Amino acid sequence: MLAFVIAIHREAEGLIAHFGLSKDMHPHPFAIYRGESVILTVSGVGKLNAAMATTYLLSLPDIHRDHVILVNYGCCASWSSTLPIGYLSAAVKVTDSDTHHDYFSDLASYVIPHVPLSELVCLSSPFRGADDAPTFIHSPAITEHPDVPLLFDMESAGFCHAAGKFLHTYQYLCLKVVTDYGLRSDLSLDVLDQALHSGKTPLLDLIERLVANAFQPEAPAERQFEPILFELSQKLRLTHQMQRSLALEVRKSALMNKSPEEVLSRYLHTETATRQERRVMLDALISELRNQRPI
Amino acid sequence: MPSYPSSETNGRYNVIYVENHAFDYPVSQAILAKNTGATIIRIHNYKDVFNRSRQNPIYQKQHPSLILAVKPEPFLYLGPDVCQNFGYDAFYYSNFLLNCPFDCEYCYLGGMYTSAHTVAFVNTEDFRKSILDTSRKHERMLLALSYDTDLAAFDGMYSYTREVSGWLNDMPGLSIEIRTKSANTALIQNLRPSSSLIFAFSLSPQSVIDRYERHTPGLEARIRTVKAALSAGHPVRLCFDPVFTDDTFREDYDLFFEHIFKRLPADKIRDVSYGFFRMNDAFFKRIARYRPNSLLYLDDYEITDHVVGVQSDLRESVSSRHLEKIYAHIPKERVFVL
Numbered sequence: 001m002l003a004f005v006i007a008i009h010r011e012a013e014g015l016i017a018h019f020g021l022s023k024d025m026h027p028h029p030f031a032i033y034r035g036e037s038v039i040l041t042v043s044g045v046g047k048l049n050a051a052m053a054t055t056y057l058l059s060l061p062d063i064h065r066d067h068v069i070l071v072n073y074g075c076c077a078s079w080s081s082t083l084p085i086g087y088l089s090a091a092v093k094v095t096d097s098d099t100h101h102d103y104f105s106d107l108a109s110y111v112i113p114h115v116p117l118s119e120l121v122c123l124s125s126p127f128r129g130a131d132d133a134p135t136f137i138h139s140p141a142i143t144e145h146p147d148v149p150l151l152f153d154m155e156s157a158g159f160c161h162a163a164g165k166f167l168h169t170y171q172y173l174c175l176k177v178v179t180d181y182g183l184r185s186d187l188s189l190d191v192l193d194q195a196l197h198s199g200k201t202p203l204l205d206l207i208e209r210l211v212a213n214a215f216q217p218e219a220p221a222e223r224q225f226e227p228i229l230f231e232l233s234q235k236l237r238l239t240h241q242m243q244r245s246l247a248l249e250v251r252k253s254a255l256m257n258k259s260p261e262e263v264l265s266r267y268l269h270t271e272t273a274t275r276q277e278r279r280v281m282l283d284a285l286i287s288e289l290r291n292q293r294p295i
Numbered sequence: 296m297p298s299y300p301s302s303e304t305n306g307r308y309n310v311i312y313v314e315n316h317a318f319d320y321p322v323s324q325a326i327l328a329k330n331t332g333a334t335i336i337r338i339h340n341y342k343d344v345f346n347r348s349r350q351n352p353i354y355q356k357q358h359p360s361l362i363l364a365v366k367p368e369p370f371l372y373l374g375p376d377v378c379q380n381f382g383y384d385a386f387y388y389s390n391f392l393l394n395c396p397f398d399c400e401y402c403y404l405g406g407m408y409t410s411a412h413t414v415a416f417v418n419t420e421d422f423r424k425s426i427l428d429t430s431r432k433h434e435r436m437l438l439a440l441s442y443d444t445d446l447a448a449f450d451g452m453y454s455y456t457r458e459v460s461g462w463l464n465d466m467p468g469l470s471i472e473i474r475t476k477s478a479n480t481a482l483i484q485n486l487r488p489s490s491s492l493i494f495a496f497s498l499s500p501q502s503v504i505d506r507y508e509r510h511t512p513g514l515e516a517r518i519r520t521v522k523a524a525l526s527a528g529h530p531v532r533l534c535f536d537p538v539f540t541d542d543t544f545r546e547d548y549d550l551f552f553e554h555i556f557k558r559l560p561a562d563k564i565r566d567v568s569y570g571f572f573r574m575n576d577a578f579f580k581r582i583a584r585y586r587p588n589s590l591l592y593l594d595d596y597e598i599t600d601h602v603v604g605v606q607s608d609l610r611e612s613v614s615s616r617h618l619e620k621i622y623a624h625i626p627k628e629r630v631f632v633l
Contacts, residue, residue, distance in 0.1 A: 092310060093336050104336075104344050106351075109310040109358050117310070117334045148334055169347055170354045215354045220587040252593045 001063065002211055003070045004040040005054050007155050011074045012042055014200050030056055039063070047096070047122055047158025054162035065166055066217070069107075069173075069210050072159040073203070076120065076176035077127040079150040083178050086198030089118035089149060090206075091174035096157035097123045103160035106169040107210070114206050118149040120174055122157035129182030151176055170215050175203060221254040222247050228264050236272050242282050249289045257294040307396075308361040312338045312412075317363045322417035326363060326453050333361075340364075345393070345410045353585060355411035356398045356509075361452075366390075366416035370425035374439065377575075377602060379536075379568050379631045383437035383470070387429065391416050391455045392444035397476060398509040400589055401537055404443060406578025413444075415453065423462050430469040439472045447475035447494075450482045456492075457482070463491045474534060478512035480523045488528035493565065495532035496521050498555065500547040503539060507591070514551075518558050530565045535621070536633070537572035539591075540605050540613050552620040561624035569614070569621065570633035573604040 006012040009031070015021070021033035021040055030053045033040040039060075043053030050072065058065060078087070092108035095101070108117055156174045163172035177199035222229065229250065233243045253260040267285050272278045311333045317323050318337075327335065338344060341364035374386030393414040394404055405411070416422070430436050440446055446455050456473055463469065474495040483494065498521075499507075501514045512520075524531050533555070538548070572591070574582075576598055583592035596603045604610075614632065621630055 092334065093338075102338065102343050104312075104347065106355060106358065106360075109334075109360055112309045112334065117336075119336065148336065164347070164349065168349045168351050168354075170351055170358075215351070215357075217351060217353065217585065218588050248593060251587070252590065255588055255590055255593070 001068050002038045002207065003057060003063070003068050004038075005043050005050060005057065005070065005072045005155070005159055006040060007043055007045050007050065007074050009042050012040055014197070015040060015073070018200075018204060028056070032057070032060075043155065046124070046154050047156070047161075049158070050155035051158035051162040054159050055166075058162070058166045067214075068167065068171060069214055070163055070167060070171060071207070071210075072156055072163075072172075072174045074153065074155060074176060075179040076151040076153040077180050077182055078178045079130060079152070079181075081181045083149055085178055085180070086194065087116075087149070087178040088199040088202050088206075089116045089151065089176060089178075091120035091151070091156060091176060092117040092148070093119045094156040094160050094174060095119070095121045096161075097121050099157075101157070101161075103157065103164065104169070105160070105173050107171065107173040110170075110213075111173070111206060111210070114209060115175075115202060116149070118151045118176065120151050120153055120156045120176060123152055123154055126154065126183040127152035151178065173210075175206070177203075220247075220251055222251040222260075225250055225254070225261060225264065228261060228268070232264055232267060235268060235270065236278055236281055238278060238282065242278065246282065246286065249286045253289045253292065258289070258292045259295055260289055260292075263288045263292055308333050308359060310334050310336060310360045312336050312341070312344050312360060312362040314338055314341055314362075314364045317365050317417050320363075320365070320417035322415070322419055322453055323363045326361070326415065326417075329452060330361075338362075341414050345408070345412060345414055348409070350410050351585060352405050352408075352411035359396070360412045362412055362414045363417055364414055365418045366421065368425075370422045371429055371438070374437070377573055377633070378439070378442070379570065379633050381437060381472075381566065381568075381631055383435055385433035385436040386439075387436065388439040388442045389422060389426065390443050391419065391422065391440065392446065392449055394443065395445045396448050397445055397511045399476075399511070400507040400509070400586065400591055401539075401572055401574075403574045403578045403582075405585075406574065406581040407443075413449075415449070419455070419458055426462070426469070427466055430466040433468060435468050435470070437470050437472065439474065441472070441474040441495075445475050445477055446473050447477040447479050447482055450477070450479050454482065457486060460486055460489060460492050463489050466491075472532065476508065476511045476517065478516035478520045480520050483520060483524045483529065484527055486527075486529070488530075490530055493530045493532050494524050495534050495568065496524075497534045497536065498551075499535070500544060500551040502547045503544060507539075518555070521559055525560065525563050531563070532566050532568060533559075533564055534568045535617070536568050536570040538570065538613065538617065539572055540609050541594075548617060549620070552617065556620075556624040564625060564629070566629040566631060567621060567625050568631050568633070569618065571605040571610055571614075573602055573633075576601045576603050579603045 016033050019035045019038045021035040024032040024034050031042040041053045041057045043049045090108045090111045094103040153176055250260045272281050308330055311330055313335055315337055341362045344362055371387045371389050374380055374388055380386035394411055470491050472493045472495050476497045496517055498517055586592055597606050
């Protein structure tokens with residue numbers, strides 16, 4: 001599943017239209033838009049909002065965290081005016097300007113051939129230009145980046161902090177589009193629209209690749225037998241530890257090209273009354289699984 | 296033929312993280328010069344990247360990054376009991392690198408570290424001083440440099456092996472072991488041999504390599520490298536470790552030992568190390584979680600003093616069979632069994 005956390009509705013419009021998302025009309029503290037295998041939330045500006053919206057989204061009952069690719073998408077300012085407006089990049093490093101804590105995305109190194117990388121500094125107020133930047137940003141360690149653009153936003157650190165609590169490092173990413181070089185009070189909304197439009201196609205191409213090539217950790221081999229395992233556990237009244245032992249034996253059996261379902265189904269009609277009977281039955285079942293010949 | 300292409304390092308990193316104070320070290324400059332296409336990211340401390348929670352080593356092996364860092368003390372550690380000390384009372388190990396370019400299913404590194412990214416420590420002079428100080432306290436000392444990595448396989452990026460070989464004149468009582476699965480013949484042939492620098496080649500039947508040792512050179516390539524090392528005059532140790540007791544490998548091991556001693560002159564081999572698959576139980580459990588379908592981590596083992604290992608009766612029967620073949624070529628006093 002693809003999920004987005006986006007600060008303002010204006011930034012989300014293009015993605016809502018592209019994926020054909022509909023607003024979820026159930027009451028939510030953050031606006032939620034849904035489509036087939038895509039979900040989007042509008043968090044509001046600022047890292048606290050981004051963190052809360054990310055947490056809320058990942059806590060929704062229909063979100064399976066193991067299978068999510070989560071993207072924080074939006075506008076940013078660039079330190080250097082050599083970057084064009086509309087420049088799209090993926091943040092390999094996000095720095096919280098208040099705590100100086102750094103966040104790193106493993107997904108960023110995957111996207112390198114398709115989109116450039118950047119370093120993102122998350123501020124608590126809009127970036128007004130190099131002269132007004134927080135002191136630590138002026139250190140050579142930050143500004144001497146011949147290869148990696150230095151960008152500024154207001155949501156990424158909150159997003160990363162929350163995402164890192166729930167997801168693996170290969171599951172979330174900040175994608176940002178340069179809209180200005182320091183907020184001016186007369187920032188035109190047209191610039192915002194143009195910037196999002198010029199970044200959109202590379203953005204959508206990248207998103208398609210992320211989804212198509214999403215890393216899937218190995219599912220345990222017994223997963224296909226979960227329904228019968230559940231039924232058997234109920235019938236035999238197995239403890240949690242017994243269920244785990246049985247699951248591991250079924251996994252091993254499946255990996256050795258045996259037919260565990262054949263053995264499991266023979267025990268579906270048995271019942272146990274005492275703990276000892278459960279133990280005896282489980283031992284017999286496991287013994288049968290071990291002794292079964294491969295197909 | 297191996298199932299996976301070899302992954303000896305050759306400019307294979309898209310992203311290189313560099314600690315702010317690591318930039319100016321010659322080792323960093325040398326590595327960065329070989330990776331001009333990589334994106335360089337400055338960091339405060341390597342642990343900010345390396346010790347993150349919720350990393351997945353399998354993903355990271357597919358998309359590896361390199362971290363250049365300055366190692367704080369200590370630079371040497373006492374040699375662990377699960378490793379062979381080859382008769383040395385003073386047995387230490389040290390780490391220029393954390394993690395390995397290869398991806399062996401049985402490797403404890405996957406359980407010891409939460410990250411599969413490679414850390415390269417660049418303050419080699421600090422290591423040298425520490426090794427020199429410690430070596431002066433012992434008449435004979437063994438230092439293993441390639442435990443948490445494969446140093447020779449990293450040679451294409453930076454030759455720690457070459458740098459260390461230049462230190463040996465000042466440390467007469469010191470023996471250094473470089474354990475490797477690498478087929479880096481160029482390193483072997485271009486390095487001046489020294490009785491103090493031992494190349495320890497890990498060898499397994501090709502079927503074991505195919506099943507467990509992803510991205511490593513095949514057996515024949517390694518044998519050629521062993522022969523090159525012997526021809527060049529390097530002391531060579533053969534490591535038949537870890538050995539696997541799966542029935543499907545039984546015949547393969549029989550043929551393997553015959554093949555090895557047909558191809559290699561046993562009288563020129565310094566010594567042999569032989570040991571079964573074994574691992575700290577905490578590392579074992581961690582790896583089993585992210586390799587749920589590995590039969591290696593589902594097998595039956597015994598646990599003694601927090602070490603997961605092959606059951607003793609099975610060890611006995613398999614080792615007696617194998618050692619008989621080894622002793623036919625290598626005298627017992629030169630075979631170290633763990």
